[in-house]
Amino acid sequence: MADGFAALTVVVVMARHARTARMSIVFEQLSLQRGVQTVLSNLNLHIGRGEWVGLIGSNGSGKSTLLSALAGLLPIASGRILVDGHPAGTLAARRLLGKAIDPAQLPLGLTGQQLLELVAEARQVGLSVPQDTMALAESFRLTPALTKLIATYSLGMKQKLGILAGLIDAPPYWLLDESLNGLDPPSAFVLKQYLQAAQARGISTLLATHSLDLAERHFSRVLILADGQMLADWTSDHLAQLRAHPEQSVEAALVAACMSNPVPA
Numbered sequence: 001m002a003d004g005f006a007a008l009t010v011v012v013v014m015a016r017h018a019r020t021a022r023m024s025i026v027f028e029q030l031s032l033q034r035g036v037q038t039v040l041s042n043l044n045l046h047i048g049r050g051e052w053v054g055l056i057g058s059n060g061s062g063k064s065t066l067l068s069a070l071a072g073l074l075p076i077a078s079g080r081i082l083v084d085g086h087p088a089g090t091l092a093a094r095r096l097l098g099k100a101i102d103p104a105q106l107p108l109g110l111t112g113q114q115l116l117e118l119v120a121e122a123r124q125v126g127l128s129v130p131q132d133t134m135a136l137a138e139s140f141r142l143t144p145a146l147t148k149l150i151a152t153y154s155l156g157m158k159q160k161l162g163i164l165a166g167l168i169d170a171p172p173y174w175l176l177d178e179s180l181n182g183l184d185p186p187s188a189f190v191l192k193q194y195l196q197a198a199q200a201r202g203i204s205t206l207l208a209t210h211s212l213d214l215a216e217r218h219f220s221r222v223l224i225l226a227d228g229q230m231l232a233d234w235t236s237d238h239l240a241q242l243r244a245h246p247e248q249s250v251e252a253a254l255v256a257a258c259m260s261n262p263v264p265a
């Protein structure tokens, strides 16, 4: 009888584990290289649904490399990345991710509208741009510019378009690399509200950023990368403790944590 109960417990635990892995991003013993340089080594990480993760680290610490590998844009040196159980880079994994397009990668010869329609078609959400995307464009005050060539856009306008295009079909995981850079304050506010609302709907955002003040209110988790390793993984409980402390700030604690590690050579 006791053996039967133990076996049942093992089955239940394994089933729960499998379900959790199916609804999350998993990095297992992950190592990433750029040329001959090892950028990250033996990273183990689990990111569930409904998290807003701030990816922090000094210049060159590997934030963009990690996001690109997750999006399937860079090869994996060793280990693996699974997105809801699908290996990174596979079509199934790509469909679950939305990565804001880098402003420098936008096709300058198209109008903003043409790009959004192309992406909508490629992501199979239909021939027209989803209502939600157009509403965000309106909140960004980008609508009048959509009929113009991307070549005529300012950096902030390109940043907004890259976000709109990357998140067009609202997949469950959003990857943003310094996406608040260059946004005017009202648009930055809109984006923060948008990400917060998405989080409440169970969408997870990974945002690589140097804006540590975002951790003060917004992130539910903070990962600090340094020297090819994950220096810290601050959970929502830890962040809540820091936020509640009358004499501490999350930003100051993050600066102290980052300063405790030397800048990579």
Ligand SMILES: Nc1ncnc2c1ncn2[C@@H]1O[C@H](COP(=O)(O)OP(=O)(O)OP(=O)(O)O)[C@@H](O)[C@H]1O
Residues within 6 Å of the ligand: 034, 035, 037, 039, 057, 058, 059, 060, 061, 062, 063, 064, 065, 066, 208
């Ligand atoms: N295209 C590339 N070719 C070769 N090495 C690269 C390339 N891009 C980045 N690297 C190297 O990979 C390492 C990690 O760079 P990465 O861009 O991921 O850092 P980051 O944390 O995003 O930096 P930043 O905060 O400056 O954006 C750095 O040492 C960098 O020099």
